[in-house]
Amino acid sequence: MDCLTRFESPQLRKLHSGKVRESFRADERHRLILATDRISSFDKVLKTPVPAKGAVLNSLAAWWFEKTRDMCPNHFVKTVDPAISLVREADPIRLEIIVRAYLTGSAWRKYQKGERTVSGVSVPDGLTKNAPFPKPIVTPTTKEASDRPISAEEIVAEGWTTRELYEKMHALSLRLFEKGSAMLLERGIILVDTKYEFGLIDGELVLIDEIHTPDSSRFWLKDAYDKNPESVEQLDKEFVRNYLMEHKKGGDYPDTLPEDIVAETSRRYLELYQRITGSSLNYPQMDPAERVMKNLNREGFLKEGCVVIVMGSPSDIPHAEKMAERIKQYDIAVKMRVVSAHKNGEKIPVILQDVIQCHEPVSIIAVAGRSNGLGGALSANLPVPVINCPPFSDKTDYLVNIHSSLMMPSDTPALTVVDPKNAADAAVLCLNTPSLKQCFREKILQVKNQLDQANATLQEQQNV
Template sequence: MNILTNFTTPQLEKIHQGKVRDSFRIDAKTRMIVATDRISSFDFVLKTPVPGKGAVLNSLAAFWFENTRDIIDNHFIKLLDPSISLVREAEPIRVEMIVRGYLTGSAWRGYQNGKRSVSGAPIPEGMTKNQAFPKPIVTPTTKEKNDREISPEDLVKEGWVSAELYRQMEEAALKLFERGSKMLAERGIILVDTKYEFGLIDGKLALIDEIHTPDSSRFWSKENYEADPENAEQLDKEYVRGYLLKNKKDGRYPDTLPPDVVQETTRRYREIYRMITGKTLPDVEGDVLARIRHNLVQQGIIKDSFVAIIMGSKSDLEHCNKMKAVVEKYDVYCELRVVSAHKNGEDIPRVTADYHTSIEPGAVIAVAGRSNGLGGALAANLPIPVISCPPFSGKEDIMLNVNSSLMMPSGTPAATVVDAKNAALLALRSLNLPRLRHRFDREIAELKEQLRQADSEVRGRA
């Protein structure tokens, strides 16, 4: 699969899902940010993803974070994958600092209608479309359900930031814009406008989110702009916005992109990355999920697989812990959950949501006695192996209640194993991982050898 639309794993807690990026808690000090291939425009997410887009955004932001750290500290720690970054936790400031070098986009549309300021920043009379400002202007907006332009004075008055903090943000934003403009000009690119977001780390101002990417910035070809300023070639997400505007009908934008627009968008994103960094990203035709799984496992962020043990009652915890101990001995992530098929079966989709599309392979062990509806309910709703292991109290309990686990409706493939250790081992074998197959082969060979030795000893020929 070469598209990353969602990242899910039961091993990490998702703490935020944005239009494009998803955040997962690593610990109290760090989080993992996944840049997906989702694309948004005009404040909504399109149904059509753009292959490789997330890797461009994330890797390009990492490039700029490293090349601007001397101006202001930032939250970036390291790349875990072209699409994923490890960052420090920060207290976000709910303000976007937009720096504009040229009169274009919404500022130009407002100017045509007689508007001569943006967020309190004055715009001179007599300017033309795409003309450069005498010097870059800062036009902040609030970060809320519907972002709004706001002057620095009103930001302070409404309590978004203090006057001193705003001064620091404005100073940093202008220096970052100057650095970006200079570096990009050397590569034949004009940084037209961009946005910066800041937060506090240990009480100090730091740059967060992203910087100088095709999603957060507007880029023009310098050569093209000099030849025809009003029709400069755009090297950013504006290509998608243009398609949506052109195909708007009855006041509504299309929510999907045709294959040729997707392909061209991918090409543009990858090309801007190459132009800026001088490097190329992994081929978008590769299996992005396999690549991500490998990279996260190699760096110790996740295990290569999981087994979920779901019990119908907390009273089954001792039985479940026996299986958990076996699973963890094989270096497989194991989590315990509680949900009853009969008492709160409506929660099964919520409890098992991550298992459907998890980046790593997994299996489920269902623990419920008497009338076991849990194993069947899980097997009917999950695309991964489900094994029932009821917490029988003895042989009589087995004889009375085992049929509720053995007899499943058609299309409900739940296996049943009575012994807790065997249930855990079957779950592990169902993962079909090469490293586990090799280990089980060794254990089988060791068991055979032990039996041969026992035979020799009993026979008296040891």
């Protein structure tokens, strides 16, 4: 099964790329959050992705957001793709509110060393591994380069948020945990611990990020816990952490996973989704990047393809706008950039990277006259069609400078089209999508019919 490890498009402005999630601007008040199949552990992203992991994380979080909306407002709007959600833009509060119901993980390791407080919360003596606390405890941490435990008093003193907001976050987290625990227990699952994140939208406190997913929570099967509490196996990505700890060498964890561990991790994620929601994940067996493109296009966030017009000077903008207007008639996205091959050529690699990494069909129009190094530089380094369409002030300018666009270096297959409308049509046709080819077939047929009609009219006039 293919994996979705990244997604790039010149049509979407990327706002943030984290260990697992990437976010893009949708509009002024919304963003798209994509959960990739990347997996992280011990503050490091592994080189080996896990199939369907991102779709499980996103779809499961969306399911929980809907189930808990009545008790806590959240930023979720709708699912765009199994791995993508449209959410409202929020001002995040840089804290993770962790709720723990059992003594396990890092808390147990510290407890063994004699510590009896977790983030300022006291825990009793005499507890064993994986034992339940008398009641769930809240242990917040900061969201920094390296997260650190922090007490309620320190949160206020250090200015992370106000006391009033923290107390509200504290109370909501316990309520969410109580509801989640009850719902999961009905499905034979114990919610061991989890983390919640909050933000502000128009001054209202809302739940953001994710909720009760395998990446943010620990889960145990109740039957297994009842049989042997101290050795119960987790259903979340602790399976991967255990593998890494078992194969640690010289203080370093492995950065890749073997095929059997990847397959088992993917199976566990999918099984957990089905256990929690009661239904299988709707996950089409197709290339995930292709699926994402299709769904983003259906929802109106992406056009079918994109033409990037790269100009050598701001004075070329009117020339480029003529082509952009023509291209948009085909319902194709247009992005314009100003980069001089001679004066700020260091910017060219940025364009190269954007285009090489993108997933949708893309073509380039290079707008540069006189010494046209721009079209050559783009064509020599990009695996997409590049069309030179230089601007000319008059016929003399054309005669003197056309050759700089026609004479490209070897192994530089840039095309040159003089007329802006023809260049625009050529760039669109180079995208080579079925719908665009059909559009041009209809356009050609229309021209043929017009010519046939003109001939028929002339013949009638001549026979009179």
